[in-house]
Amino acid sequence: MICRFLLSFLEIIDKLCRQGKKRICFNIYMDFLKKNALEDGRMQEKKSIHYNPYEGTNIVLIEKLIKSGVISPEDHIADIGCGAGIFLLYLASRGFYNLSGYEIDQTLYEQGQKNIESFYSKRKDSSNKIELLNVDAVNTEYPSDITCFYLFNTFYDKDTYLSWIKKVYSSWRDNQRKIKIIILFPTVASMGALRECNWLRETGRVIDKSHPCWRCVNFLVYETIDEKDSQIPV
Ligand SMILES: C[S@@+](CC[C@H](N)C(=O)[O-])C[C@H]1O[C@@H](n2cnc3c(N)ncnc32)[C@H](O)[C@@H]1O
Numbered sequence: 001m002i003c004r005f006l007l008s009f010l011e012i013i014d015k016l017c018r019q020g021k022k023r024i025c026f027n028i029y030m031d032f033l034k035k036n037a038l039e040d041g042r043m044q045e046k047k048s049i050h051y052n053p054y055e056g057t058n059i060v061l062i063e064k065l066i067k068s069g070v071i072s073p074e075d076h077i078a079d080i081g082c083g084a085g086i087f088l089l090y091l092a093s094r095g096f097y098n099l100s101g102y103e104i105d106q107t108l109y110e111q112g113q114k115n116i117e118s119f120y121s122k123r124k125d126s127s128n129k130i131e132l133l134n135v136d137a138v139n140t141e142y143p144s145d146i147t148c149f150y151l152f153n154t155f156y157d158k159d160t161y162l163s164w165i166k167k168v169y170s171s172w173r174d175n176q177r178k179i180k181i182i183i184l185f186p187t188v189a190s191m192g193a194l195r196e197c198n199w200l201r202e203t204g205r206v207i208d209k210s211h212p213c214w215r216c217v218n219f220l221v222y223e224t225i226d227e228k229d230s231q232i233p234v
Contacts, residue, residue: 021212025058032059038115041084041108056086057152064208070221075147080137081154085112088130089119097128102137109134138163144175152184161193172224179224186220194222
């Protein structure tokens with residue numbers, strides 16, 4: 001009886017802790033937007049089964065990713081489904097300078113462009129502005145200098161991930177280099193697709209225990225295999 005009571009009590013504490021963490025993460029995100037006069041994209045209804053509604057990566061998680069050393073300022077990072085560009089802008093505020101974003105939704109893309117203008121209008125050095133493209137990421141050719149692809153709940157199903165991965169593969173074949181693919185909150189669809197590619201291997205997982213969802217993998221990292229082993233078809 002006492003054990004059951006204790007369990008219920010701890011459950012309530014656990015719930016309160018998670019709510020507190022959520023609130024703090026939200027406030028950190030909003031502070032960054034306010035400080036840089038940025039506007040977030042609006043969460044939209046799902047228009048098609050093939051792509052998900054917008055939600056920005058929380059800054060607490062971006063910080064964790066930077067501190068993990070998985071990404072570095074020298075990387076060319078492409079945010080696949082960049083929404084209003086907040087992920088990229090936060091990286092820019094932390095010294096990353098080679099950044100690009102691909103977004104299918106025109107309203108989010110336009111908000112992203114406005115955010116970039118607003119962000120750089122407050123800075124002396126705007127020579128390395130973020131490049132945004134309003135395109136379907138699945139039907140786009142990727143420059144052969146991208147070293148890191150970042151995705152947060154971009155595609156819905158495994159087939160769409162596989163179609164996108166084919167584009168990454170052809171960029172890699174054009175210029176064989178180390179490419180990282182970083183997935184925030186991997187799904188059965190994204191993991192299923194990545195695991196089918198024998199030219200990619202899982203190299204790491206990043207978990208942030210200060211985030212409310214730390215019990216699941218936050219970031220899953222895949223990398224292209226070494227060049228000497230690369231005569232493998234997609
Ligand atoms: C969950 S949001 C992530 C936003 C941003 N990457 C971030 O982490 O802050 C997913 C985004 O992917 C975009 N998206 C979905 N399918 C896409 C596609 N085929 N091409 C480009 N963008 C796509 C959606 O419009 C949405 O903005």
